[in-house]
Amino acid sequence: MKRHIHAVLCAVGTLLASLSLSAGPAQADGTTPRVDLRVLVVSDGGPATGAIAAELDTAGTPWTEIDLTAPGRPVIDAGFLADTVEGRQRAKFQAVVLPNDNPFPAGSAEMAALAAYEQTYAIPQVDAYTYARPAAGLKTPDNGGYAGSVDGVRAEVTAAGLAGPFGYLDGDVPFEDISPTVGESYAYLSTPADGADFTPYVEAPIPGKTARGSLVGEYRHDGRRELVVTFVYNQYQQQFRLLARGIVDWMTGGTRLGASHNYFAVHVDDVFAADDRWNSDLNCTPGDVDCADSSVEPDPIRMEPDDVAHATAWQDAHGLTLDLAYNAVGSVDHRAENGGADALADRFVTDRNAFRWINHTYTHAFLGCVQDTTVVPWKCATTPGGATDWVTRAEISDEISTNRAWGEAAGLPLRPGELVTGEHSGMKVTPQQPEDNPNLAGALSDNGIEWIGSDNSRDPRQRQVGPALTVSRYPMNIFYNAGHAAEQVDEYNWIYTSRAQGGSGICEDNPATSTCLPEPLDPATGYDDYIVPLETRIALGHVLANDPRPHFIHQSNLAEDRIAYPVLTGVTDGYAALFADDTPLVNLRMEDIGTEMRQRQEWRTALDAGEVVAYRVGSTVTVRAPEGVAVPATMPAGTSEGSAAFGDAYAGGLSGWTVPGTQPLTLTLPASAAAPAVAAGGVFDPTSTAPRLPVPAGVTEPAPYTPKN
Known part of the structure; x- marks a missing residue:
């Protein structure tokens, strides 16, 4: 065994010698090495490396994957990791992500190559999910620690974590516990090994002990730095979403391509108009095209002036501005029916600058095919020749221009290029209308529309519609036809319970897209106890996923019981x-x-086209991208672009988009952005292969906690 270890350590020395470098930040012929802004993700197909890769991908950070399970994969050796470009030594990756601290067989030349590379270029390594053991700087769990479920645990960022890569958090990191019957997390909680240079960043109480164990920490040894993560996760779980930014900041030193923010925008549709109310006897909404009993009159829900005051006060208290998508005919008709009076519109116009406004068309007309409502569900009407009968370009254009003219006359602060059509109509809606109205593009062009809202549940990707690009909006499961919580619960039960429980059975007919409630919700408590927490969790999940797409509700949800506010709050x-x-x-x-x-x-x-080249040499970052393509970047505070400061402050750093033009983008980093020094003590032991670890069912498959539409 001693001869075997000696042979492997010699191999590490040979790798270092092959680069003509010593351990620590590389210097070659008096020059500083170039480090490419790209991350190497070595994956074993597990959810943890997949989550980190997804975080990089969403942010726009370049990364390369080596799948250890793939036949014929590239071999990780000195040539794969580094080379020389224009006489300067180049490290091809600024960070390395491994499934654990050593996923290779004992004595692996690949692990030896990675260790030598990290030592040579001061490249950090993330152990995505590893066992607590001395090789990772920690005591084993049977030495005063813990191994098992951490569902529902409230972890905490340490002082070192708050002063370091997780300073954007307030401190608490709650672990999800969505389902009482499904394991959703598993962790090893332990304290640093004797003599290890290990700093915990995120800790949780060790069950039955007074001590706290590390979940995320930094281990410094033999000229290398590792971020040791001892819990498993997937890309959707809240605990990972909270820590993802810090993991990436740590591995890149806060210097990377790509950017990540936490977005939340809420569109309120049908302002000035009224929304028809759900009827619990008919189990449909009188006034809607698919509610067949014409003998029942619609029961409209419309905001009152006090609801406007409540909306402005809520905005002020919560630091959020609502986007109001308005239909002017709602006010025009109200005045015609009430002797010229409309207190709601008057109050909105008085407070118009407290909100943002979006053209939602004049009458909220359906702008796709002409609807044949003699059947349920409706279908597209046809011409005598059998072709689809489409709403005309002139009719669509009139809906847009008339509403905009009314808004401009009322002094609403509009951006004329924004539009949300009623029901997102004009664009495709399956199964009845599988293509856009061919007259829509021309009408958008007639009115200078650049951005048109689409329903994310059926049209999630941005696409071109004539001169406009779509903006996908998340529908909140707060129904347009409910002003009271009891109405919301009644309709929710109808949709999400089986026929035997008095529901529609839709959830039984479409098990791939919907989940039945185990039993109907209590009309008195179901909204606050079930729907509000569920919708809050879903929306907050979008916020934490670097997802800018807005959510939308309806004016009815700000009226009567004001049922939207508990979710928004x-x-x-x-x-x-x-x-x-x-x-x-x-x-x-x-x-x-x-x-x-x-x-x-x-x-x-x-x-994807390989048209981006980015690297760091000392304190200078250079980015080459196609002319006109904006470059997203995240940089440390104090970074400059020429003589100006770069980007905007966010999460302790700077981030932003910049267009380099014909010349490469050049950024200058502050002196504080230098790579941290790492003690050269310790000896890397490539024979210490990490064990494979358990992954609970709630990580490989998201825990079943919600009905889905």
């Missing part, structure tokens, strides 16, 4: 309890969201 207050003040919710309006989505897609296209 749950998101804003829940977020504030988790994040530091320097990491606020980003509340963009529709045009800015659309621009963000467009820039991301253009950046992704450039990355």
Whole structure:
């Protein structure tokens, strides 16, 4: 055994010698090495490395995957990791992510190559999910620690974590416990091994002990730095979403391509109009095309002036501006029916600058095919020749222009390029209308529309519609036809319970897309106890996923019982309890969201085409990208772009988009951005292969906690 270890250690020395370098930040012929801004992700197919890769991908950070399970994969050796470009030594990756601290067989030359590379270029390594053991700087769990479920545990960022990579958090890191019957997390809680240079960043109480055990910590040894993560996760779980930014900041030193923010925007549709109410006897909504009993009159829900005052006060208290999508005919008709009076519209116009406004068309007409409502569900009417009968370009254009003219006359602060059509109509809606109305593009062009809202549940990707790009909006499961909590629960029970329980049975007919409730919700408590926590969790999940897409509700939800506010407050207050003040919710309006989505897609296209080159040499970052393509980057505070400061402050660093033009983008880092020094003590032992670890069912498959539409 001693001869075997000696042979492997000699191999490490040979790798270092092959680069003509010593351990520590590399120097070659008096020059500073180039380090490419790209992350190497070595995956074993597990959820933890997949989660980190997803975080990099969403942010727009370049990364390369080596799948250890793939036949014929590239071999990780000195040539794979580093080379020489224009006489300067190049490290091809700024960080390495491994499934654990050593996923290779004992004596692996690949692990030896990685260790030598990390020592040579001061490259950090993330152990995505590893066993607590001395090789990772920790005592084993049977030495005063713990191994098992941490469902529902409230972990905490340490002082070192708050002063370091997790400073954007307030401190608490709650672990999900969605299902009482499914294990959702597993962890090894332990304290640093004797003599180890180990700093815990995130800890949790060790059951039955007074001590706290590390869940995330930094281990420094033999000229290397490892971020040791001892719990398993997937990309959707809240505990990972909270820590993902810090993991990436740690591995990149806060210097990387790509950017991540926490976004929350809420569109309120049908303002000035009224929304028809759900009828619990008919189990449909009189006034809707699919509610067949014409003998029952619609029962409209419309905001009152006091609801406007409540909305402005709520905004002020929660630091969020609502986007109001309005239909002017609602006020015009109300005045005609009430002797010219409309107190709601008067109050909104008085407070118009407290909100952002979006054209939602004049009458909320359906702008796709002409609907044949003689059948349920409706279908597209046809011409005498059998072709689809489409709403005309002139009719669509009139709906847009008339509503905009009314808004401009009322002094609403509009952006004329934004539009949300009624029911997102005009665009495809399956199964009845599988294609866009061919007249829609021309009408958008006639009115200078650049951004058009779409329903994320059926049209999630940004696409071109004539001159406009879509902005996908998340529908909140707070129904447009409910002003009272009891109505919401009644309709919810109808949709999400089986026929035997008095429901529609839709959940039984479509098990792939919907889940039945185990029993109907209590009409008196079901909204507060079930729907509000569920919708809050879903929306907050979008917020934490670097997802700028807005959510939408309806004006009815701000009227009567004002049932939207418990969910909106749950998101804003829940977020504030988790994040530091320097990491606020980003509340963009529709045009800015659309621009963000467009820039991301253009950046992704450039990355996939291999058209982006980015690297750091000392304190200088250089980025080459196609002309006109905006570059997203995250940099340390104090970074400059020429003579100006780079980006905007967020989460303790700077981030932003910049267009390099014909010349490469050049950024200058502050002196504080130098790689941390690492003690050269210790000897890497490549024979210490990490064991494979358990992954609970709630990680490999998200825990079943919610009905889905």
